Amino acid sequence: MGRRKKETIVTGVIGADCHIIGNRVLQIALTDAGYNVVGLGILVSQEEFILAAIETNASAILVSSLYGMGEIDCQGLREKCIESGLNNITLYVGGNLGLGKKNWSDNEETMLKHGFDRAFPPETMPEDVIKALDQDLLAN
Ligand code: B12
Structure with missing residues (x-):
């Protein structure tokens, strides 16, 4: 729990997508588990994810996409992260791709x-996401 507090996670729903419920469920569950969560809400652009991650020194960006345009919206995000100096940031995507x-x-x-x-x-459950984050962010 204590180690999770030091890790900031940026979450949001990418593109023109307004499905907020699962993203909020995730935000609440990760916060309850002890992670420091910065929730950007809906209609988030790649640039907004990156700026928030830089400003908060985040360890991970969790992108939600529900409305079926996930591939188009997410294309190029990793490259933009690297161009912005976020070389090793952990990137997850979920929802209804x-x-x-x-x-x-x-x-x-x-x-x-x-x-x-x-x-x-x-239908990924929050506990599976927490398990993955623990493995990827806290293993060393
Ligand atoms: C409620 C709903 C709406 C509401 C949204 C209200 C709101 N503001 O949130 C309204 C009516 C507005 C809506 C609109 C549309 N919807 Co809609 N909607 C749904 C519905 C019925 C439920 C979504 C939901 O809230 N689920 C409950 C939450 C708790 O689950 P979840 O979102 O999946 O999130 C969980 C996991 O996926 C995971 N998760 C979520 N994000 C992430 C991110 C990461 C990193 C990780 C690890 C995990 C994770 O954790 C969450 C908690 O367990 C689904 C069908 C369904 N049963 O899923 C369709 C559905 C998502 N909608 C769909 C569509 C097509 C649309 C529209 C395009 C319809 C239209 N033609 O207008 C529009 C899009 C509008 C827009 N611009 O976004 C499709 C998407 C199809 C696809 N992806 O291929 C679905 C799947 C319905 C279907 N079967 O066709 N919708």
Whole structure:
């Protein structure tokens, strides 16, 4: 719990997407677990995620996408992070990625190819996200 407090996590819903409920659930669960969460809400651009992460010295950016345009909205985020000096930031994406692919593993592969460290399927429970963050941010 104490070690989590030192890690700031930026969350938000990317693009023109207004589905806020899951993102809020996640924000509350991560805060309750002890992480320092900066919630940007809906309609967040790639640049807003990056600026918030720089301003707060965040360890991770968690992007939500529900409305089916996730691939287009997320393309290039990793490159922009690196250009902005966020070389090692942890990037997760989740929600309902619905990329017009047949199954989840295709969607996951696509998002990993775009530079995300992990991609999460619909109905992911907050405890699974906390477990992943603990592994990726607190392991050393
Ligand atoms: C409520 C809802 C709406 C509401 C949203 C209200 C609001 N302001 O939030 C309204 C009516 C506005 C709406 C609009 C639309 N919607 Co809608 N909506 C839903 C619905 C029924 C529920 C979403 C929800 O709140 N779920 C509950 C929360 C708790 O779950 P969650 O969001 O999945 O989040 C959990 C996990 O996914 C995960 N998670 C979420 N984000 C992240 C991020 C990370 C990093 C991680 C690790 C995990 C994670 O953790 C959360 C907690 O467990 C879904 C169908 C469904 N059953 O999912 C469709 C759905 C998401 N909508 C859909 C669509 C198409 C639309 C519209 C485009 C419809 C239209 N033609 O206008 C518009 C888009 C408007 C816009 N600009 O965004 C589609 C998306 C299809 C796709 N992705 O391929 C869905 C799946 C319905 C469907 N089956 O077709 N919608």
